Amino acid sequence: MPSPTELLREATLATRRGALEEGHRDARRALAHFHARGDTDGRARAVNLLGAIAFERGELGGAEANFAETLSLAIRLADPTLAARASNNLASIVHLRGRPAEALGLYRTALASYQRLGDRRGMAETWHNLVLTYRDLERPRDAGHASAEALRHAEQVGDPALLGLVSTGRAEVALLDGDLDVAGQAIARAYTLASEAGDTAGQAEAAQLQARLALLRGESSAALAGALAARDSARTLGSALLAAECAGVAAVAAWREGQPELAERLADEARATFAQLHAINYQKRFEEAWTRRLRER
16 A cells, blocks of 8 residues: 555646646545644645645635645744745735736745755746746736746756746747747647656647637637647646636637637636636636637628
């Protein structure tokens, strides 16, 4: 029978490759063992992972509660690495709920801790999160700097899944700048790296970006097919936010393809999920794209 530490390691690996159900099952089993042993350190790490899984599923209330508990336990344990991770995760929820300026402060706190610890993976992930925050604040120069820093640290770690993640950030910056060729190169690299790592969530994210790129290039048929396929992958993975993003891209593509009924259904699907998640920034970006499509008649 695997030890709780082994269960937690397997849960972490499963979550990284997008197998959320498997990750949740093993993390819950590990947490039960840690509770029984009175192992506060193990409990904190299991609760943090369960928070990450809840976040991916769109269960923001549960995720926030888990991350808050993790931060409390990390402070009790005087564990700066875990405290930084919990701060980073809480920032992601704050950002999602439309408070990017507040998220910046939490990310910078996490980044300072990772820098003191020399934790390059943590720095790469936090810089990547800053890319998305600066994107939503429409600060392309800062987003570009954050993307370069994320790549620098990820290259030192050398993990394909991490490199794939930061490549999606590079694509976001290129799309923000309107540099479609660079965006295409970054998306292709992200997909290749995610495939190499067996990261199905990373592949779905790259596919969503590819659909957005196709839409910007005027390739609405390819955008529609790609976005719907990415949405199905995200649903299979249990990633509610990504599925909603894909539905939003597909809605605009369907409208351009002369399929207004399908477009409206997809738009309603995206709106409903964004509202459920309180994903204010994501809903705002979708509504802007949806409004622009009216000017294309």
